């Protein structure tokens with residue numbers, strides 16, 4: 001395995017039924033560090049996350065993790081292979097408490113300290129373990145969703161807009177945690193907040209109408225004069 005290609009996506013086509021959304025997407029992530037996926041609304045970012053997780057089939061191309069081709073594997077097996085996913089919508093069980101949300105997430109993990117590590121990462125969750133998740137603030141809910149995804153101890157964590165609907169003060173807190181996390185595992189982040197995404201990420205890929213239009217280091221992409229055109233509505 002090339003260290004830079006721990007997560008390796010090649011020539012991926014995917015979509016919904018006959019409607020193709022992704023066209024020949026090729027991107028990679030190293031085994032540690034952050035990778036940002038940018039692009040305007042509808043560019044295909046969520047579709048890409050779903051295709052990487054196996055929630056949508058690849059029509060063409062491949063998804064590999066640590067040189068293992070997972071393109072044909074169902075989502076649960078991808079989770080076992082090391083993928084973690086924090087989807088944009090409905091990321092927690094709204095009727096369960098924080099404690100029970102974490103207990104469900106921990107079912108597949110024999111390490112009893114896994115929940116403690118999540119509570120160390122997000123102390124706010126530990127202060128309200130018996131609160132029903134549906135009554136949490138947007139930020140707390142996102143923290144719980146990230147914490148839950150981490151309980152399967154993924155080696156690559158995909159996050160789809162982890163700061164959407166989150167108050168600015170809490171955005172900083174979540175971002176700081178993701179920066180730390182990216183020192184340990186691969187973090188792939190879809191984010192509307194460009195500055196935040198590029199603080200977490202060392203590399204960025206910009207999608208435009210389902211194709212990779214721009215890629216480079218965070219600084220290269222931030223300074224590329226074409227970036228605004230690809231992000232403009």
Ligand SMILES: Nc1ncnc2c1ncn2[C@@H]1O[C@H](COP(=O)(O)OP(=O)(O)OP(=O)(O)O)[C@@H](O)[C@H]1O
Nearest residue numbers: 016019021039040041042043044045046047048088
């Ligand atoms: N379930 C679906 N069925 C059919 N088309 C869909 C479905 N979900 C998304 N699409 C279409 O796929 C395209 C890409 O959508 P996607 O949600 O991947 O974009 P995005 O970049 O994540 O946008 P956003 O920033 O708004 O979340 C859009 O044209 C969208 O209308």
